Amino acid sequence: MKKIVFLMIFLVNSMCYANDLNKTFGVGLGYPYFSLKYGITSKTSIETRGAYDPDVLVGGLRLNHYFNPEDKAVFYISGEADYILFQSSWVEAGNGEGYAFGFFIGNEYFIEKNFTLNIDMGPVLIGLTDTNRDISSNGVQWVFNAGLNYYFSFGGEKEKVAQKSEQIIPETKKVQPTQPQLTETEKKEIMTTHFNKGTQYMKQGKYEWAIQEFQEVLKYDPNHQPSLQKIEKCKQIISGGAQ
Numbered sequence: 001m002k003k004i005v006f007l008m009i010f011l012v013n014s015m016c017y018a019n020d021l022n023k024t025f026g027v028g029l030g031y032p033y034f035s036l037k038y039g040i041t042s043k044t045s046i047e048t049r050g051a052y053d054p055d056v057l058v059g060g061l062r063l064n065h066y067f068n069p070e071d072k073a074v075f076y077i078s079g080e081a082d083y084i085l086f087q088s089s090w091v092e093a094g095n096g097e098g099y100a101f102g103f104f105i106g107n108e109y110f111i112e113k114n115f116t117l118n119i120d121m122g123p124v125l126i127g128l129t130d131t132n133r134d135i136s137s138n139g140v141q142w143v144f145n146a147g148l149n150y151y152f153s154f155g156g157e158k159e160k161v162a163q164k165s166e167q168i169i170p171e172t173k174k175v176q177p178t179q180p181q182l183t184e185t186e187k188k189e190i191m192t193t194h195f196n197k198g199t200q201y202m203k204q205g206k207y208e209w210a211i212q213e214f215q216e217v218l219k220y221d222p223n224h225q226p227s228l229q230k231i232e233k234c235k236q237i238i239s240g241g242a243q
Contacts, residue, residue, distance in 0.1 A: 098128035
């Protein structure tokens, strides 16, 4: 029984995870796990993970929900379900199967626009059964996870993004200010909010979203030079002309 509990602790400490944002594919790699992720929406992603050891094989799914995907440090919650197979001398040459269900709270930090570090923790319910001797054990373990993740685009995606961005970028010289009923102070506050959001999106590599925010600034001041310059820079990066 004690050896089965030890195996349970080994399993939960071997499980790391990574997540995905903004409808992109991503991979997570560590020891001894590998994961594939896809962003269903800007706030939801699904992940399939596998962990391997000579004595243990773990595979499962995780669903992640992000609260602030527009920020550099993204907070999230996750639900996870795993299936376990083991054959180990740690349990007196026993072998069997089991399950793990967990709930996690964590944070993912964008080191670069495509490279992130995430950490999370939460309770995991684990159940193991030695099928040779019909011995079972289950319990709840608090688990801490950490992972490094890389997000990437498939061929042709840059061209599609560039085409879409051209459709949403109107001729800036023809843009007229809107909502004239606002005071100058209110306009400046709105402009600052949109400009800061656009700048943050640029840092994360979300150039299409950034362009839309700078477009909002131009609705109040068509000659706002910082926004015009950043729109041009975003267009150049999307088309591959700058980084």
